[in-house]
Amino acid sequence: MVTVPARQGLEAVDILRRGACESVGPVLLDGGCDTLGFLVPPGTADAWDVPGSTCTQTVGRGPYPAPEPPVEGSDWLLPPGEADLATDPVVLRAALGEAARLIEAADNCR
Template identity: 85%
Template sequence: MQTTSSTTAGYAPTPDGGPPLPDGPCDLVTVPARQGLEAVDILRRGAGDAVGPVLHDDGCDTLGFLVPPGTAAAWDVPGSTCTETDGRGMSLNPEPLVEGSDWLLPPGEVDLATDPVVLRAALGEAARLIEAADNCR
C-alpha cells in the first residue's frame, strides 16, 4: 500500500512543502467577520504568503478562508466551521464561489490555499486580541 506524505494538518503538501494550489477542490473555513479580519491582518504581517483567497458575505457577517482539501476532517477551532467541498461547484476564478459573497483577497492576488495550521494560530491570536480589546471598554 502506497502512502502519501502529509503534514499534521491532514493534507498532502505540494512538492515544495506548502499547501496545494487552490485550482481544484478546497475546503472552506468560515469565521465571524471581526475575527476573520483580525486573522487576515495577522497572516499578512507574517512571513511569506501566509494567507490564501478569502471570501466575505454581502452582510459582512462572515469571512471564508480557502484551505486545502481534507482540512474539514480534523478542524476543531471553536467559533468557526470548516466545510468539505469536494470541489462541488468550485472554480477559482475572479467570480465568488458562493452567491451573496465577494472576494476580500481574490485568487490571482494570492497563490496558495491558507495553511490550516497557520490559520488556526492566527484565529487564536485574533480571538485573544478581540477579547482583550472588549475587556478594556
C-alpha cells in the same frame, strides 16, 4: 473552506499578512459582512476543531478557485490570483487564536 465571524477573520487576515509566513489564500466576504471564508486545502475539514468556526468540504472545479465568488451575494476580500492557492490550516489556526485573544483583550478594555 473555514468560515469565521468577520471581525475575527479580518484580524486573522492582518495577522497572516504581516506575519513571517505572509501567506494567505483567497478569502471570501459574505454579502452581509457577517463572515469570512478562508480557502484551505482539501481534507482540512476532517480534522478542523477550532471553536467559533466551521470548516466545510467544498467541491472544486479544478486546481484554481473560480474568479467569480462561489456564493451568491458574496465577494472576494482577497481574490484568487492575488493570494496563494490556499491558506495553511496550521497557520490559520494560530492566526485565528491570536485574533480571538486580541478581540477579547480589546473588549475587556471598554
